Amino acid sequence: MSARADRVVRTEQQRCPRRDENPVNSAHFSHADWWERGRWASTQQEADAEVAEMIAESPNVSSVGNLTWGYGGEQPRTCSYCGGIHPDDAIALIKAGWSVDATDKGYKRYLEPPGYRAYAESFWKVRAGDMSEAHRPPRVESPTPPVKLYVQHFNAEQIAAFNVVLKERAS
Numbered sequence: 424m425s426a427r428a429d430r431v432v433r434t435e436q437q438r439c440p441r442r443d444e445n446p447v448n449s450a451h452f453s454h455a456d457w458w459e460r461g462r463w464a465s466t467q468q469e470a471d472a473e474v475a476e477m478i479a480e481s482p483n484v485s486s487v488g489n490l491t492w493g494y495g496g497e498q499p500r501t502c503s504y505c506g507g508i509h510p511d512d513a514i515a516l517i518k519a520g521w522s523v524d525a526t527d528k529g530y531k532r533y534l535e536p537p538g539y540r541a542y543a544e545s546f547w548k549v550r551a552g553d554m555s556e557a558h559r560p561p562r563v564e565s566p567t568p569p570v571k572l573y574v575q576h577f578n579a580e581q582i583a584a585f586n587v588v589l590k591e592r593a594s
Contacts, residue, residue, distance in 0.1 A: 433457040439504035440575040458500040458509050463492035463566060492566065494536055499570065507573035508534065510581040516570070517588050523572070534570040 439456040492498045496519075499512035508516075513534060517523060520537040577585065 433459045439502050441505040457503040460498050462501045507571050510577045513572050530574045532572040
């Protein structure tokens with residue numbers, strides 16, 4: 424059994440709305456979907472064990488990144504089918520200062536911890552050869568796997584709450 428399977432806690436049953444995007448996949452996976460906690464390891468030892476397992480299972484994988492959840496509080500719930508964050512947990516992270524980053528898909532966003540965007544922008548400037556920044560921001564790890572947000576999981580009330588939090592932050 425994998426390290427991840429040992430730590431996943433199913434919290435409530437649901438049906439992922441993203442199943443309807445691909446009827447072929449939906450037909451092959453008739454089991455229930457769950458909101459679950461445990462997508463990230465709780466300790467570095469668990470993360471190391473999972474990385475070792477992933478590398479052993481796939482010869483093309485040499486590095487996986489940071490699998491620990493080092494952001495305080497409980498790990499957010501994620502969908503067992505698509506990996507998207509539970510809407511209520513997304514709103515809580517945004518209230519705690521996490522940024523919402525758009526993608527090229529209108530229905531998908533990524534959530535990043537406070538300070539990550541400044542770090543990433545600085546990192547890429549330095550990597551491109553711009554050494555003028557003498558004081559780079561401290562390194563901020565982004566969770567791997569990333570915190571994905573799919574709007575299909577939001578109901579009307581959650582969308583309204585999400586928009587309120589974003590408007591409050593903008594003002």
